[in-house]
Amino acid sequence: AQSVTQPDIHITVSEGASLELRCNYSYGATPYLFWYVQSPGQGLQLLLKYFSGDTLVQGIKGFEAEFKRSQSSFNLRKPSVHWSDAAEYFCAVVADGGYQKVTFGIGTKLQVIP
Amino acid sequence: GAVVSQHPSWVICKSGTSVKIECRSLDFQATTMFWYRQFPKQSLMLMATSNEGSKATYEQGVEKDKFLINHASLTLSTLTVTSAHPEDSSFYICSARPSRGYEQYFGPGTRLTVT
Numbered sequence: 122a123q124s125v126t127q128p129d130i131h132i133t134v135s136e137g138a139s140l141e142l143r144c145n146y147s148y149g150a151t152p153y154l155f156w157y158v159q160s161p162g163q164g165l166q167l168l169l170k171y172f173s174g175d176t177l178v179q180g181i182k183g184f185e186a187e188f189k190r191s192q193s194s195f196n197l198r199k200p201s202v203h204w205s206d207a208a209e210y211f212c213a214v215v216a217d218g219g220y221q222k223v224t225f226g227i228g229t230k231l232q233v234i235p
Numbered sequence: 236g237a238v239v240s241q242h243p244s245w246v247i248c249k250s251g252t253s254v255k256i257e258c259r260s261l262d263f264q265a266t267t268m269f270w271y272r273q274f275p276k277q278s279l280m281l282m283a284t285s286n287e288g289s290k291a292t293y294e295q296g297v298e299k300d301k302f303l304i305n306h307a308s309l310t311l312s313t314l315t316v317t318s319a320h321p322e323d324s325s326f327y328i329c330s331a332r333p334s335r336g337y338e339q340y341f342g343p344g345t346r347l348t349v350t
Contacts, residue, residue, distance in 0.1 A: 170337075223281070228278050
């Protein structure tokens with residue numbers, strides 16, 4: 122079964138600083154990978170996804186993520202963080218087949234300080 | 236595009252009553268919808284997978300008689316919490332997967348409080 126690890130539960134960065142949120146997955150084949158963002162009391166918004174092809178994917182709100190098969194990682198990055206980026210970020214993996222259930226990481230809460 | 240709505244956004248009910256939550260895909264057809272439960276400061280827990288026109292598939296530990304799921308059309312799935320108890324209080328989120336594609340689009344969630 123697939124699994125997702127987000128090693129950082131809470132990250133604090135200064136506004137304008139760069140950001141990298143880590144995500145490692147465990148799955149036998151090439152997974153479908155996603156990053157979602159959740160603001161307090163809200164649902165999840167899809168930031169970006171990786172299915173195949175170019176391993177560097179661009180998403181909304183200036184985010185990007187890089188798929189590294191050798192490291193089983195799919196880290197999320199942003200060169201300059203804005204205060205509005207403060208939220209909870211979830212990495213997720215979908216295994217092919219069946220009902221294609223999504224497995225979520227535990228989430229990383231991002232705090233942005235002025 | 237790819238908008239999913241949920242109704243109501245929050246509900247308070249008395250213990251022993253039933254509550255129905257609707258999940259709609261507004262601008263696409265979804266053969267599969269998912270229902271999640273999220274506890275405070277935790278990740279999402281998949282409760283069940285709902286396929287249009289067939290019975291839902293429940294995750295281990297989820298009572299199918301308590302959490303009734305109906306997926307009557309390609310744009311609507313409902314979750315009914317029957318005989319609600321305070322421990323059912325939670326944030327319930329649905330998602331919908333387009334007929335083609337692997338990504339899921341999430342609704343804004345429903346906050347259920349059982350008193």
